[in-house]
Amino acid sequence: MADVAIAPRRAKTEIREATSWDQLKHNRNWLGFWFMVPAMGFLILFLAYPLGLGIWLSFTDTKIGRVGQFIGYENYEWLWDDAIFWLSVFNTLLYTFVASAIKFGIGLYLALLLNENMPFKAMLRAAVLIPFIVPTVLSALAFWWIFDSQFSIISWSLKHLGIINQNINFLGDTTWARICVIFANIWRGVPFVAITLLAGLQTVSPSLYEAATLDGASRWQMFRHITYPLLTPIIAVVMTFSVLFTFTDFQLIWAMTRGGPVNATHLMATLSYQRAIIAGQLGEGAAIASAMIPFLLAAIMVSWFGLQRRKWQQGENND
Amino acid sequence: MTDLPTTHVNLKGVLTSSTPTADHSEGMSYLQSVPRRLVTLYLPLSIIVFVLLFPFYWMALTAVKPDAQLLDMETYSPFWTWNPTFKHFYKLLFESHYPMWLWNTMYVAVCATFLSIVASVLAAYAIVRLRYKGANLVGGLIFLAYLVPPSILFIPLATVVFQYGLFDSPLALILTYPTILIPFSTWLLMGYFKTIPFELEECALIDGASRWQILIKIVLPLAVPGLISAFIFCFTLCWNEFIYALTFLQSTANKTVPVAIVNEFVDGDVYRWGSLMAGALAGSLPLVILYAFFVEHYVSAMTGAVKE
Numbered sequence: 118m119a120d121v122a123i124a125p126r127r128a129k130t131e132i133r134e135a136t137s138w139d140q141l142k143h144n145r146n147w148l149g150f151w152f153m154v155p156a157m158g159f160l161i162l163f164l165a166y167p168l169g170l171g172i173w174l175s176f177t178d179t180k181i182g183r184v185g186q187f188i189g190y191e192n193y194e195w196l197w198d199d200a201i202f203w204l205s206v207f208n209t210l211l212y213t214f215v216a217s218a219i220k221f222g223i224g225l226y227l228a229l230l231l232n233e234n235m236p237f238k239a240m241l242r243a244a245v246l247i248p249f250i251v252p253t254v255l256s257a258l259a260f261w262w263i264f265d266s267q268f269s270i271i272s273w274s275l276k277h278l279g280i281i282n283q284n285i286n287f288l289g290d291t292t293w294a295r296i297c298v299i300f301a302n303i304w305r306g307v308p309f310v311a312i313t314l315l316a317g318l319q320t321v322s323p324s325l326y327e328a329a330t331l332d333g334a335s336r337w338q339m340f341r342h343i344t345y346p347l348l349t350p351i352i353a354v355v356m357t358f359s360v361l362f363t364f365t366d367f368q369l370i371w372a373m374t375r376g377g378p379v380n381a382t383h384l385m386a387t388l389s390y391q392r393a394i395i396a397g398q399l400g401e402g403a404a405i406a407s408a409m410i411p412f413l414l415a416a417i418m419v420s421w422f423g424l425q426r427r428k429w430q431q432g433e434n435n436d
Numbered sequence: 437m438t439d440l441p442t443t444h445v446n447l448k449g450v451l452t453s454s455t456p457t458a459d460h461s462e463g464m465s466y467l468q469s470v471p472r473r474l475v476t477l478y479l480p481l482s483i484i485v486f487v488l489l490f491p492f493y494w495m496a497l498t499a500v501k502p503d504a505q506l507l508d509m510e511t512y513s514p515f516w517t518w519n520p521t522f523k524h525f526y527k528l529l530f531e532s533h534y535p536m537w538l539w540n541t542m543y544v545a546v547c548a549t550f551l552s553i554v555a556s557v558l559a560a561y562a563i564v565r566l567r568y569k570g571a572n573l574v575g576g577l578i579f580l581a582y583l584v585p586p587s588i589l590f591i592p593l594a595t596v597v598f599q600y601g602l603f604d605s606p607l608a609l610i611l612t613y614p615t616i617l618i619p620f621s622t623w624l625l626m627g628y629f630k631t632i633p634f635e636l637e638e639c640a641l642i643d644g645a646s647r648w649q650i651l652i653k654i655v656l657p658l659a660v661p662g663l664i665s666a667f668i669f670c671f672t673l674c675w676n677e678f679i680y681a682l683t684f685l686q687s688t689a690n691k692t693v694p695v696a697i698v699n700e701f702v703d704g705d706v707y708r709w710g711s712l713m714a715g716a717l718a719g720s721l722p723l724v725i726l727y728a729f730f731v732e733h734y735v736s737a738m739t740g741a742v743k744e
Contacts, residue, residue, distance in 0.1 A: 152566065159555060159611075163612050179595075230477060241481070244488075245485065246734070250672060251492070251724065254694035255720050262495075263491060304488065313739050367679050368694070371698070372698050386588075389587070393594075
């Protein structure tokens with residue numbers, strides 16, 4: 118600070134023209150540019166460029182170790198007649214829709230429960246978030262073991278309760294395998310939805326509920342006409358993220374079933390990995406991955422309008 | 437709305453409730469009787485929490501059970517063990533590459549997080565405070581980048597990584613992870629920077645500080661909570677990342693924990709479960725410990741990014 122105080126004494130130098138070097142150092146647009154360089158460098162080199170490259174690859178017959186030729190829509194035509202691709206689309210939609218709907222239901226319910234006043238509140242909230250912290254693959258392995266065909270603890274418990282006679286073949290049967298991966302996805306996603314909605318719930322003023330109680334509103338009416346409308350904007354954002362990440366899920370499936378049995382749990386992401394990296398058909402894999410983009414765009418639109426609505430509700434202060 | 441059940445509950449609640457607290461922290465929960473709270477609150481809550489935490493209990497139990505008890509569920513109760521063993525952990529730490537995988541994961545996560553936070557601090561400061569031409573547009577684009585998932589990028593990125601000669605090196609991950617982390621942490625830090633009073637910067641500008649000095653000496657010290665949040669969240673994301681690590685790394689020695697466990701530990705052995713679960717537990721523990729110390733930061737990071 119001492120320099121600053123002393124500086125004016127010798128500040129008698131003549132005022133000179135701003136050189137272009139000064140421009141680069143002080144002009145806010147140029148400064149902004151310099152500050153943005155690292156972030157933009159990463160995002161352009163490793164995000165925007167690959168995104169474009171991926172779409173280009175989907176129009177070529179590139180294989181691992183061989184540069185591809187442009188072949189137009191051939192990959193897509195090939196996929197159009199591919200039953201496994203359509204099965205994976207169906208699986209992805211089923212997985213996304215069922216898992217997101219249940220995640221929303223249980224997440225909202227859990228948020229409402231956690232918002233109540235009770236002992237050990239902070240500890241409970243912290244514990245609830247643990248499934249979200251632990252790396253997905255590692256918890257998927259735990260589920261793999263829990264759903265083991267011979268030594269499943271669930272089969273064991275049900276057998277000892279006298280509900281079933283035989284072990285359930287959780288990950289070997291197509292229907293059960295789908296249920297299991299959806300369950301594992303819900304298990305992992307609920308904490309995120311619940312804790313984010315809880316943060317939204319805590320911004321709702323208690324006086325609204327007090328006023329409603331004085332007016333004789335039931336608990337359901339309070340939820341329907343106070344909680345839900347005030348939460349809508351945050352619900353829109355949370356659910357967009359949830360849908361987006363469920364739709365493009367890869368690791369959970371890969372760790373638990375690798376797409377089996379008989380492709381019953383193949384999602385588009387796992388199928389594209391299998392075709393592109395394991396089978397070496399980069400072009401075809403890229404076509405499957407690019408086929409996800411329209412769905413992502415739809416999700417982004419929802420998110421965008423959700424955000425806009427939030428701005429409108431909260432006025433200028435939202436910034 | 438003239439029905440009276442609420443007043444009925446109200447009376448009962450008032451009679452049974454303890455002295456009302458002055459800070460209103462109790463809210464209106466005194467309106468509910470204890471049996472009712474038991475059914476509507478504690479019962480469902482304990483079921484959900486049980487389901488959420490059971491896999492971890494099971495993971496830990498499997499990791500310390502002797503092999504014989506693991507597969508014989510009739511003579512021993514599967515839910516508890518009286519003679520825990522650390523054999524699986526021993527095997528993991530001294531007879532496998534596990535310590536190396538942990539080190540790889542840590543190394544990649546710390547480097548990628550550090551790079552991303554430096555880039556994000558600069559970008560967030562420029563967008564929020566320099567307000568250069570098109571700053572809002574760039575902010576929007578960065579938000580969009582947040583929505584591009586790794587599962588549509590890994591194929592073209594694999595070819596890019598191969599071209600740059602980064603294949604099978606930790607550098608491939610250190611350079612690609614920031615694409616996942618930068619959008620998130622930039623948005624988080626933008627939120628924090630906006631809360632720092634503009635006047636402080638104006639004073640510093642008048643005193644002759646450059647933008648760089650303002651950022652280092654004024655803004656960053658005030659944004660420490662935000663930096664911690666961003667760091668923890670980025671670190672967790674790195675540790676959790678799977679598809680890039682699976683695609684870009686090939687040799688056993690270079691793998692990260694999640695990939696290595698899925699690929700190297702899964703063999704035909706019936707007795708693999710113990711060491712598999714020990715590996716999963718040991719891989720999760722660093723994050724859980726980190727999380728236990730910084731719960732508040734973690735939650736504010738998670739909710740902050742959504743709110744912004």
